[in-house]
Every structure is written in C-alpha cells, then in structure tokens.
Amino acid sequence: VKLVESGGGLVKPGGSLRLSCTCSGFTFKNVWMSWVRQAPGKGLEWVGRIQSEVDGWTEDYAAPVKGRFIISRDDSTNTTYLQLSGLKIEDTGVYYCTAWFGEMYPDYWGHGTPVTVSS
Amino acid sequence: SYELTQPSSVSVSPGQTARITCSGDVLAKKKYVRWFQQKSGQAPVLVIYKDTERPSGIPERFSGSSSGTTVTLTISGAQVEDEADYYCYSAADNIRVFGGGTKLT
Numbered sequence: 001v002k003l004v005e006s007g008g009g010l011v012k013p014g015g016s017l018r019l020s021c022t023c024s025g026f027t028f029k030n031v032w033m034s035w036v037r038q039a040p041g042k043g044l045e046w047v048g049r050i051q052s053e054v055d056g057w058t059e060d061y062a063a064p065v066k067g068r069f070i071i072s073r074d075d076s077t078n079t080t081y082l083q084l085s086g087l088k089i090e091d092t093g094v095y096y097c098t099a100w101f102g103e104m105y106p107d108y109w110g111h112g113t114p115v116t117v118s119s
Numbered sequence: 120s121y122e123l124t125q126p127s128s129v130s131v132s133p134g135q136t137a138r139i140t141c142s143g144d145v146l147a148k149k150k151y152v153r154w155f156q157q158k159s160g161q162a163p164v165l166v167i168y169k170d171t172e173r174p175s176g177i178p179e180r181f182s183g184s185s186s187g188t189t190v191t192l193t194i195s196g197a198q199v200e201d202e203a204d205y206y207c208y209s210a211a212d213n214i215r216v217f218g219g220g221t222k223l224t
Binding site for chain 2: 034036043044045046049058060062096103104105106107108109110111112
C-alpha cells in the first residue's frame, strides 16, 4: 500500500491550492479517503473525507474548513484531491491523505505535503 | 463540539509501563478508537485500531483497552525508541476527531 501526496507549496492568504494523493497497492474505488493536517508544532486535525462510490461519494468536513475546502476523487487514476480555497494563515501545515478501509481494519497514511500560507 | 482529552505528557524510565489515557463523551457512542504514534519529523503510524488490535509489525508491548468513556494505550516495558507523540482518534456521527496528543518521554 502506498499513498503519495503532492501539490503543496507557498500561497498567499485568500489564495487557492490543489493537493493530490495518488494511491497504489489496494482497490482504490472501494476505500474512503480522508485528509488530516498538522499545523507546525501542533497536533493532528481531521480535515474531511470522501466515501466510496458504493457509499454515494458522500463528503464530510471539519467545521474550520467547511465551505472552503473540497475533497474529490478520480477512481480511474486512483487519486484523491483536496482543493483548498480562501486560504488563511492558520491553514499552514502538513497535509496527509489516509485510506480508510472500515472500522475493523487498519488505515494507511501518506507522508504528507506541506502547505504554507503567508504574505 | 466533540473532544477527546489526553494528558499532555507522560514520562517513564526504560522498561517501565507507560499508560496514556484518552477520554471524552464521544467514546460512549461505541465507536472504535485508534492510536497513532508520531516520532519527530515523521508521519503518524497506526499502532492500535478497533480499540485493541495491533497492525502487522507493531510490537506486542503496545496494547489498547477500553472502559466506558475512557480508553488507554499501554506500552509494557517501554523502550527508548517508543519516545514519541501519541494521538487517540475516534468518530462521532460523520465527524472524526483526534485527541490533543501526549508526549511520551
């Protein structure tokens, strides 16, 4: 199982960025994909998730990002995306994607991609 | 809002047993808890899922237990290499939540 995030970088407040997470080693279309972030020196924060097609591709988001971030997925390329918009300085951190196989099973994480929001 | 509360730090000598607690009303919703280990500068690693299960490759000294609205990660015979931040994680309705993290020294 492998998850590789990309797309992080430096962006100005109010700007946008799209993160990608390309996966391999499992049947991507059956798995719920989540994003978790970590501000510098802080703890882990769940950002949101997108369910699988069979579960309706339902999206859920944490309150601080709802309405600004959008999670999507492309099952044909085994990739999930996190579209960040209306970025704030407090959105700075490392963003991890995770593959969720259900409560009864372990999940898997990527190594993260850094996002810096600064003027 | 849903919250999971962990002690900010726990300190033990090598070979001793380390216990890290995680509590919150959300745990009464009977959702399973996960524990993650994060060493400095590294991505988190899952050490316990489904309250008590260890993923492949995680040493047996790591164990989890649950009682009411408190879950506990126990490291029996803690090793120097276990020094890290530990986070509990659970779910409530459609939201997922992490504890604030515990620094194990």
